[in-house]
Amino acid sequence: MPKKLYVDSVRQAYNDGAHNAFTDLCRFRGRYYLTFRNCPDGHMIYDTSRIMVLRSEDTQTWEFVATFSVPDRDVRDPHFLIFRETLFIYSGAWLATPEALAKRTLDDQQGYCLTTRDGETWEGPRLLEGTQKHYIWRAAAYGDTAYLCGRRYRASVPSATPEEKRAVTESALLRSADGFNWETAGLFQKNYGDETAFLFEADGSILAVARGYGPDRPAQVCRARPPYHDWTRIDLDRNIGGPLLARWDGRYLVGGRNTTDPTHPTTALYWLVDDRLQEAVELPSGGDNSYPGFVQLGPDRGLLSYYSSHEGSGTHLAPSAIYLAELSLR
DSSP states (O other), X not given: OOOOEEEEEEEEEEXXXXXXXXXXXXXXXXXXXXXXXXXXXXXXXXXXXXXXXXXXXXXXXXXXXXXXXXXXXXXXXXXXXXXXXXXXXXXXEEEOSHHHHHHOOGGGOXXXXXEESSSSSEEEEEEOBTOTTOEEEEEEEETTEEEEXXXXXXXXXXXXXXXXXXXXXXXXXXXXXXXXXXXXXXXXXXXXOOOEEEEEOTTSOEEEEEOOSSTTSOOEEEEEOXXXXXXXXXXXXXXXXXXXXXXXXXXXXXXXXXXXXXTSOEEEEEEEETXXXXXXXXXXXXXXXXXXXXXXXXXXXXXXXXXXXXXXXXXXXXXXXEEEEEEEEO
């Protein structure tokens, strides 16, 4: 029988009284890295936001090593990619001027990155060419090519309603030979595209879990083989906010915000089996929460990052904290 997933411990990793959110984890050159967004004003779009990067030798003690922000922009949703012996941190960036906030359009989005080759010297933020009008999200690499999720409008929607904008939003698969310059490779979702976590199989095929765009739309399992032009999409039984997809113990681990009880959203983990979710564990969480990152520590041990405001404001406002959960299989 498959081993069961347990939460052995949960601790606050960072809490400075601001709204701390949208996490990711990785291991690079023998050290562990944790990234997230920090903003004194809250979850929504503010030019006071910044991306934080912490580092640890043992996952227990963390030190601050880098940060970045972009003038007049809200930086958020940082994600790691190790590519060409370089650690990339990718971030989407809303234009946050009063004029831009009044219309809230993806056409004002563009992506940025921070990079390091040794964990000591950091370069950036650097604008990612080809990501203008894209809200970039998770990344992965296969062979000598990097891939990135980017949401964009399929058609011009300058005066559309929010529902009309959602209907013409694509979730695009972008590709790059150097991690800095991007072009379209395919589409995870043609309509109602949203945050998409994905990984590569040994033969280069893609498995992805895409969040449903809107609380009433289900997440989808998306698959494609090279050259990623033809996709299959299967609805899951719920929306998954800020989805995570990772391999562990020969299985697919999925995580994100569970809103099946809309009065008490929580961060939950699942196994993806035969295109269905099998509930595994629920993390201590509530209010504004989710957006997990994961790194495997051993065959039966893993570390999960996520954020939650259940011990803070209980809302999308500050404070919210970054948490680390030690997981085991047994």
